[in-house]
Amino acid sequence: MEIKVVKDILGANEQIAQKNRQLFDSNQVFVLNLMSSPGAGKTSLILQTIKQLKGKTRVSVVEGDISSSLDAEAIGKEGVPVVQINTGGECHLDANMTSTALGSVPLKDVDLLLIENVGNLVCPAEFALGEHKKVLISSTPEGDDKPFKYPLMFHEADVVLINKIDLLPYLKFDTDAFSQAIKGINQKVEIFPISCATGQGIEKWVSWLLGQMSQRQS
Amino acid sequence: MHELSITQSMLDLVLEQAEKAEAKSVGKINLVIGEMTGVVGDCVQFYFDFLSKGTSAEGAALSFKVIPTTAKCRNCGKPFELKEFDWTCPYCKSNNMEIVAGKELFVESIEVE
Numbered sequence: 333m334e335i336k337v338v339k340d341i342l343g344a345n346e347q348i349a350q351k352n353r354q355l356f357d358s359n360q361v362f363v364l365n366l367m368s369s370p371g372a373g374k375t376s377l378i379l380q381t382i383k384q385l386k387g388k389t390r391v392s393v394v395e396g397d398i399s400s401s402l403d404a405e406a407i408g409k410e411g412v413p414v415v416q417i418n419t420g421g422e423c424h425l426d427a428n429m430t431s432t433a434l435g436s437v438p439l440k441d442v443d444l445l446l447i448e449n450v451g452n453l454v455c456p457a458e459f460a461l462g463e464h465k466k467v468l469i470s471s472t473p474e475g476d477d478k479p480f481k482y483p484l485m486f487h488e489a490d491v492v493l494i495n496k497i498d499l500l501p502y503l504k505f506d507t508d509a510f511s512q513a514i515k516g517i518n519q520k521v522e523i524f525p526i527s528c529a530t531g532q533g534i535e536k537w538v539s540w541l542l543g544q545m546s547q548r549q550s
Numbered sequence: 551m552h553e554l555s556i557t558q559s560m561l562d563l564v565l566e567q568a569e570k571a572e573a574k575s576v577g578k579i580n581l582v583i584g585e586m587t588g589v590v591g592d593c594v595q596f597y598f599d600f601l602s603k604g605t606s607a608e609g610a611a612l613s614f615k616v617i618p619t620t621a622k623c624r625n626c627g628k629p630f631e632l633k634e635f636d637w638t639c640p641y642c643k644s645n646n647m648e649i650v651a652g653k654e655l656f657v658e659s660i661e662v663e
Contacts, residue, residue, distance in 0.1 A: 337567050337657040341560045341581075424552060454588050455552035458655070480635045483619065484586045487649055516637050516645040517621070 345459055348427035352434065352462025359439040362545045363447065365425075365463035367485065370451030372471040373495040375403045376528035378446050382410045384538045385444070389545070392442040394433050396425040396450050403448065413438055424455035427462060443545065453482040465490040465544070472496045472503050476510040479517075486514050491522045493537060498527040553593035556655070560594070561601050563657055568606055573662030576607040580659045584617045586652035591616075610660075619652030 340346065356363045366374050382391050393414040395404040404416040415436045417429050430447065437445065447463060449456040468489035470478055473496060479486040486492070492514055494507060511523050522540060526533035560581070568576050583589050591614040602608045619632040625644035632652070638645045 333571070333573070333663070334659050334661050335567055335571050335573075336659050337563070338659075339563055339567075339657055341556055341563060341655050341657060344559055344562065422555065424555075426555065458552055458556070458587060477635070480637070483632070483649075484588065484653065487586070487653075512645065513637055516647060517632075517649055519646075519648075 342458060345427045348431055349460035349462040352427055352431055353464075355434065355439065356445070356462060356464070359442070360549070361439055361442050361445050362548055363445045363461075363463045363465075365447050365449060365456075365461050365466050366469065367449045367453075367456045367466065367489075368451060368469035368471070369453050369474060372451070372469045372474065373528050374448045374451070374469055375406060377469055377493065377495065377526075378407060378448060379410065380528050380531065380534050381446065381538065381541070382407070382412055384534060385541075389542075390441055390443045392437050392445050394430065394437065394445065394447045396429070396448055398423070398450060413442070419450060423450055423452050424459050425449050425461055426459045430461040444541070453478070453485050457482075457485040457488050464548075467491045467493065469493045469495050470510075472499050472505045476505045476507075479510065479513045483517065486521075487518050489514075489518065489521055491524065491540070494523065494525040495528055497525045497532060498530045553589060554597050556589060557594050557597035557601055560657060561598065561605070561607060564607050564610075564660055565605055567657075567660055568662050571662055574606065576610040576660055576662050578611045578613060578661040579607070579657065580613045580615070580661075582615045582617060582654045582656050582658050584619070584652040584654035586619045586649070587655050589655065615658070617651050617654050620650050621647035622650045623647050 368374050391412050393407050396417045398419050401416045404414045407414045415433045417433050466489050524537045564579055595612055621632050622629045623639035623644055624646040626642040628641045630640050
Protein backbone atom coordinates (compact mmCIF):
# COMPACT_ATOMS: atom_id res chain seq x y z
CA MET A 333 0.00 0.00 0.00
CA GLU A 334 1.29 3.42 -0.90
CA ILE A 335 0.78 6.28 1.54
CA LYS A 336 1.10 9.86 0.30
CA VAL A 337 3.19 11.82 2.79
CA VAL A 338 4.51 15.04 1.18
CA LYS A 339 6.06 16.32 4.39
CA ASP A 340 9.19 18.37 4.81
CA ILE A 341 12.00 16.27 6.27
CA LEU A 342 13.13 19.19 8.41
CA GLY A 343 9.59 20.03 9.54
CA ALA A 344 10.34 19.02 13.13
CA ASN A 345 13.32 21.40 13.23
CA GLU A 346 11.17 24.15 11.75
CA GLN A 347 8.58 23.73 14.51
CA ILE A 348 11.17 24.06 17.28
CA ALA A 349 12.67 27.05 15.45
CA GLN A 350 9.27 28.75 15.52
CA LYS A 351 9.02 28.18 19.27
CA ASN A 352 12.48 29.72 19.72
CA ARG A 353 11.35 32.66 17.62
CA GLN A 354 8.30 33.21 19.83
CA LEU A 355 10.55 33.15 22.89
CA PHE A 356 12.83 35.77 21.30
CA ASP A 357 9.89 37.98 20.34
CA SER A 358 8.20 37.79 23.72
CA ASN A 359 11.49 38.91 25.32
CA GLN A 360 12.12 41.54 22.61
CA VAL A 361 15.47 40.06 21.66
CA PHE A 362 16.81 40.55 18.12
CA VAL A 363 18.61 37.39 17.02
CA LEU A 364 21.20 36.80 14.31
CA ASN A 365 22.46 33.46 13.02
CA LEU A 366 26.09 34.03 11.99
CA MET A 367 27.39 31.60 9.41
CA SER A 368 30.61 31.25 7.43
CA SER A 369 33.36 28.82 6.55
CA PRO A 370 35.96 28.16 9.28
CA GLY A 371 38.29 31.13 9.72
CA ALA A 372 36.23 33.72 7.82
CA GLY A 373 35.88 35.88 10.92
CA LYS A 374 32.71 35.06 12.85
CA THR A 375 34.33 35.43 16.27
CA SER A 376 36.24 38.56 15.18
CA LEU A 377 32.97 40.07 13.95
CA ILE A 378 31.29 39.29 17.28
CA LEU A 379 34.16 40.92 19.18
CA GLN A 380 34.05 44.02 16.95
CA THR A 381 30.27 44.26 17.26
CA ILE A 382 30.38 43.96 21.06
CA LYS A 383 33.04 46.70 21.15
CA GLN A 384 30.94 49.04 19.01
CA LEU A 385 27.73 48.45 20.96
CA LYS A 386 29.23 48.70 24.44
CA GLY A 387 26.99 50.84 26.66
CA LYS A 388 24.30 51.07 23.93
CA THR A 389 22.97 47.52 23.61
CA ARG A 390 22.92 44.51 25.88
CA VAL A 391 24.51 41.70 23.86
CA SER A 392 24.68 37.97 24.53
CA VAL A 393 26.35 35.23 22.50
CA VAL A 394 25.69 31.56 21.83
CA GLU A 395 28.82 29.84 20.53
CA GLY A 396 28.47 26.75 18.39
CA ASP A 397 31.57 24.61 17.88
CA ILE A 398 32.19 20.98 17.14
CA SER A 399 34.49 20.96 20.17
CA SER A 400 36.50 23.32 22.47
CA SER A 401 35.47 26.54 24.20
CA LEU A 402 38.26 28.78 22.86
CA ASP A 403 35.88 31.22 21.16
CA ALA A 404 33.54 31.39 24.15
CA GLU A 405 36.49 32.24 26.40
CA ALA A 406 37.62 35.06 24.10
CA ILE A 407 34.10 36.51 24.06
CA GLY A 408 33.57 36.00 27.81
CA LYS A 409 36.54 38.32 28.43
CA GLU A 410 34.48 41.15 26.93
CA GLY A 411 32.05 40.80 29.82
CA VAL A 412 29.02 39.61 27.87
CA PRO A 413 27.04 36.48 28.80
CA VAL A 414 28.13 33.62 26.54
CA VAL A 415 26.83 30.07 26.29
CA GLN A 416 28.85 27.34 24.59
CA ILE A 417 27.25 24.57 22.55
CA ASN A 418 29.54 21.70 21.59
CA THR A 419 27.81 19.81 18.83
CA GLY A 420 29.97 16.71 19.40
CA GLY A 421 30.72 16.15 15.73
CA GLU A 422 27.60 17.64 14.15
CA CYS A 423 28.54 20.14 11.46
CA HIS A 424 25.78 22.65 12.21
CA LEU A 425 23.53 23.96 14.97
CA ASP A 426 19.87 23.01 14.91
CA ALA A 427 16.79 24.48 16.57
CA ASN A 428 16.78 21.89 19.34
CA MET A 429 20.42 22.50 20.38
CA THR A 430 19.67 26.23 20.34
CA SER A 431 16.55 25.75 22.45
CA THR A 432 18.57 23.86 25.09
CA ALA A 433 21.23 26.59 25.16
CA LEU A 434 18.59 29.30 25.55
CA GLY A 435 17.87 28.01 29.06
CA SER A 436 21.22 29.55 30.06
CA VAL A 437 20.80 32.88 28.24
CA PRO A 438 19.37 35.73 30.39
CA LEU A 439 16.88 36.67 27.63
CA LYS A 440 15.06 39.27 29.75
CA ASP A 441 18.28 41.28 30.09
CA VAL A 442 19.37 40.96 26.46
CA ASP A 443 18.59 43.14 23.39
CA LEU A 444 20.75 41.38 20.82
CA LEU A 445 21.64 37.69 20.68
CA LEU A 446 24.40 36.61 18.31
CA ILE A 447 24.43 32.90 17.55
CA GLU A 448 27.74 31.76 16.07
CA ASN A 449 27.05 28.67 13.98
CA VAL A 450 29.61 25.95 13.23
CA GLY A 451 32.07 26.99 10.50
CA ASN A 452 30.60 25.40 7.38
CA LEU A 453 29.01 26.76 4.19
CA VAL A 454 26.73 23.80 3.49
CA CYS A 455 24.84 22.36 6.43
CA PRO A 456 23.90 25.42 8.54
CA ALA A 457 21.91 26.83 5.59
CA GLU A 458 19.35 24.03 6.00
CA PHE A 459 18.59 24.40 9.70
CA ALA A 460 16.57 27.35 10.98
CA LEU A 461 17.29 28.22 14.61
CA GLY A 462 14.51 30.77 15.10
CA GLU A 463 16.70 33.75 14.18
CA HIS A 464 15.36 36.99 12.71
CA LYS A 465 18.18 37.35 10.18
CA LYS A 466 20.81 35.09 8.67
CA VAL A 467 24.21 36.76 8.38
CA LEU A 468 26.86 35.21 6.16
CA ILE A 469 30.49 36.22 6.50
CA SER A 470 32.53 35.52 3.38
CA SER A 471 36.18 36.56 3.50
CA THR A 472 38.26 37.70 0.54
CA PRO A 473 40.96 34.96 0.74
CA GLU A 474 38.24 32.35 0.19
CA GLY A 475 37.81 33.64 -3.37
CA ASP A 476 35.00 35.36 -5.25
CA ASP A 477 33.60 32.07 -6.66
CA LYS A 478 31.97 31.02 -3.37
CA PRO A 479 28.37 31.96 -4.33
CA PHE A 480 28.56 29.50 -7.24
CA LYS A 481 29.88 26.73 -5.03
CA TYR A 482 27.46 27.23 -2.14
CA PRO A 483 24.34 28.70 -3.77
CA LEU A 484 21.92 27.75 -1.01
CA MET A 485 23.88 29.62 1.66
CA PHE A 486 24.12 32.77 -0.49
CA HIS A 487 20.46 32.47 -1.44
CA GLU A 488 19.29 32.24 2.17
CA ALA A 489 21.45 35.03 3.61
CA ASP A 490 19.81 38.33 4.60
CA VAL A 491 23.21 39.98 4.97
CA VAL A 492 26.57 39.14 3.42
CA LEU A 493 29.62 40.66 5.05
CA ILE A 494 32.71 40.62 2.84
CA ASN A 495 35.40 40.39 5.50
CA LYS A 496 39.19 40.97 5.28
CA ILE A 497 38.93 43.74 2.68
CA ASP A 498 42.28 45.02 4.03
CA LEU A 499 43.82 42.09 2.11
CA LEU A 500 42.28 43.08 -1.26
CA PRO A 501 45.54 44.56 -2.66
CA TYR A 502 47.16 41.12 -2.37
CA LEU A 503 44.31 39.04 -3.79
CA LYS A 504 42.42 38.47 -7.03
CA PHE A 505 38.99 39.15 -5.61
CA ASP A 506 36.45 41.00 -7.73
CA THR A 507 34.12 42.62 -5.18
CA ASP A 508 31.69 43.87 -7.85
CA ALA A 509 31.37 40.51 -9.62
CA PHE A 510 30.97 38.78 -6.25
CA SER A 511 28.20 41.16 -5.14
CA GLN A 512 26.50 41.02 -8.54
CA ALA A 513 26.34 37.20 -8.48
CA ILE A 514 24.71 37.19 -5.04
CA LYS A 515 22.22 39.96 -5.84
CA GLY A 516 21.24 38.12 -9.04
CA ILE A 517 19.70 35.25 -7.08
CA ASN A 518 18.93 37.06 -3.81
CA GLN A 519 17.07 40.36 -4.10
CA LYS A 520 16.67 40.93 -0.34
CA VAL A 521 20.39 40.73 0.49
CA GLU A 522 22.38 43.58 2.04
CA ILE A 523 26.11 43.48 1.35
CA PHE A 524 28.72 45.23 3.51
CA PRO A 525 32.48 45.09 2.82
CA ILE A 526 34.31 45.12 6.17
CA SER A 527 37.60 44.41 7.89
CA CYS A 528 37.42 43.12 11.44
CA ALA A 529 41.19 43.65 11.67
CA THR A 530 41.22 47.38 10.82
CA GLY A 531 37.60 48.24 11.67
CA GLN A 532 36.93 49.49 8.12
CA GLY A 533 33.24 49.30 7.17
CA ILE A 534 32.17 48.12 10.63
CA GLU A 535 30.28 51.38 11.23
CA LYS A 536 27.88 50.65 8.34
CA TRP A 537 27.25 47.13 9.61
CA VAL A 538 26.55 48.40 13.13
CA SER A 539 24.23 51.10 11.87
CA TRP A 540 22.28 48.49 9.87
CA LEU A 541 22.07 46.42 13.07
CA LEU A 542 20.83 49.32 15.19
CA GLY A 543 18.34 50.28 12.46
CA GLN A 544 16.90 46.76 12.46
CA MET A 545 16.58 46.79 16.24
CA SER A 546 14.86 50.16 16.44
CA GLN A 547 12.45 49.13 13.63
CA ARG A 548 11.44 46.13 15.72
CA GLN A 549 10.91 48.14 18.89
CA SER A 550 8.68 50.72 17.25
CA MET B 551 27.70 15.55 7.01
CA HIS B 552 24.22 17.09 7.46
CA GLU B 553 22.90 13.83 5.99
CA LEU B 554 23.08 12.21 9.45
CA SER B 555 20.54 14.55 11.04
CA ILE B 556 18.52 14.76 7.83
CA THR B 557 18.31 10.96 7.65
CA GLN B 558 17.31 10.74 11.31
CA SER B 559 14.52 13.29 10.76
CA MET B 560 13.40 11.46 7.62
CA LEU B 561 13.30 8.13 9.48
CA ASP B 562 11.31 9.67 12.37
CA LEU B 563 8.80 11.05 9.89
CA VAL B 564 8.50 7.72 8.03
CA LEU B 565 8.03 5.68 11.23
CA GLU B 566 5.38 8.11 12.46
CA GLN B 567 3.44 7.76 9.19
CA ALA B 568 3.86 3.96 9.15
CA GLU B 569 2.58 3.70 12.72
CA LYS B 570 -0.43 5.87 11.88
CA ALA B 571 -1.27 3.50 9.02
CA GLU B 572 -0.74 0.53 11.36
CA ALA B 573 1.76 -0.91 8.90
CA LYS B 574 3.96 -3.88 9.77
CA SER B 575 6.86 -2.84 7.61
CA VAL B 576 8.00 -0.15 5.20
CA GLY B 577 9.12 -1.46 1.80
CA LYS B 578 10.01 1.74 0.00
CA ILE B 579 10.53 5.42 0.75
CA ASN B 580 10.16 7.94 -2.06
CA LEU B 581 12.20 11.06 -1.41
CA VAL B 582 12.38 14.34 -3.30
CA ILE B 583 15.68 16.19 -2.99
CA GLY B 584 16.54 19.52 -4.56
CA GLU B 585 20.01 19.79 -6.03
CA MET B 586 20.63 23.01 -4.11
CA THR B 587 20.37 21.31 -0.72
CA GLY B 588 23.63 19.46 -1.38
CA VAL B 589 22.14 16.31 0.16
CA VAL B 590 24.01 13.26 -1.15
CA GLY B 591 21.85 10.19 -1.78
CA ASP B 592 24.65 7.69 -1.06
CA CYS B 593 25.25 9.29 2.34
CA VAL B 594 21.54 9.17 3.19
CA GLN B 595 21.51 5.48 2.21
CA PHE B 596 24.58 4.78 4.37
CA TYR B 597 23.10 6.45 7.47
CA PHE B 598 19.68 4.97 6.79
CA ASP B 599 20.98 1.39 6.79
CA PHE B 600 22.53 2.07 10.19
CA LEU B 601 19.74 4.12 11.81
CA SER B 602 16.81 1.98 10.63
CA LYS B 603 18.13 -1.27 12.18
CA GLY B 604 15.50 -2.83 14.41
CA THR B 605 12.72 -0.51 13.17
CA SER B 606 9.84 -1.31 10.82
CA ALA B 607 11.73 0.56 8.08
CA GLU B 608 14.78 -1.71 8.21
CA GLY B 609 15.66 -2.87 4.72
CA ALA B 610 13.35 -0.36 3.00
CA ALA B 611 14.46 0.75 -0.46
CA LEU B 612 15.15 4.46 -0.85
CA SER B 613 14.22 6.19 -4.06
CA PHE B 614 15.57 9.67 -4.77
CA LYS B 615 13.92 12.08 -7.16
CA VAL B 616 16.47 14.85 -7.72
CA ILE B 617 15.14 18.28 -8.67
CA PRO B 618 17.59 20.45 -10.60
CA THR B 619 18.18 24.03 -9.44
CA THR B 620 15.81 26.05 -11.61
CA ALA B 621 15.55 29.81 -11.92
CA LYS B 622 13.02 32.10 -13.54
CA CYS B 623 14.45 35.15 -15.27
CA ARG B 624 13.12 38.39 -13.81
CA ASN B 625 13.71 40.13 -17.13
CA CYS B 626 12.19 37.84 -19.80
CA GLY B 627 10.27 35.54 -17.46
CA LYS B 628 11.60 32.30 -18.93
CA PRO B 629 12.58 29.40 -16.67
CA PHE B 630 15.99 27.73 -17.00
CA GLU B 631 18.32 25.37 -15.14
CA LEU B 632 21.04 27.17 -13.24
CA LYS B 633 24.48 26.19 -14.50
CA GLU B 634 27.26 25.75 -11.99
CA PHE B 635 29.43 28.76 -12.80
CA ASP B 636 27.19 30.78 -15.08
CA TRP B 637 24.28 32.54 -13.47
CA THR B 638 22.88 34.30 -16.51
CA CYS B 639 19.64 33.77 -18.39
CA PRO B 640 20.44 31.72 -21.54
CA TYR B 641 17.70 33.62 -23.44
CA CYS B 642 18.27 37.29 -22.62
CA LYS B 643 21.61 37.20 -20.69
CA SER B 644 20.10 38.95 -17.67
CA ASN B 645 21.62 38.02 -14.32
CA ASN B 646 18.54 38.86 -12.31
CA MET B 647 16.56 35.74 -11.46
CA GLU B 648 14.40 34.04 -8.91
CA ILE B 649 15.14 30.50 -7.75
CA VAL B 650 11.93 28.52 -8.29
CA ALA B 651 13.08 24.94 -7.66
CA GLY B 652 16.01 23.06 -6.17
CA LYS B 653 15.43 23.57 -2.44
CA GLU B 654 13.06 20.60 -2.00
CA LEU B 655 13.69 18.15 0.81
CA PHE B 656 10.65 16.02 1.54
CA VAL B 657 9.18 12.53 1.81
CA GLU B 658 6.75 12.18 -1.08
CA SER B 659 5.29 8.80 -0.19
CA ILE B 660 6.01 5.48 1.48
CA GLU B 661 5.06 1.96 0.48
CA VAL B 662 4.02 -0.18 3.43
CA GLU B 663 2.65 -3.61 4.17
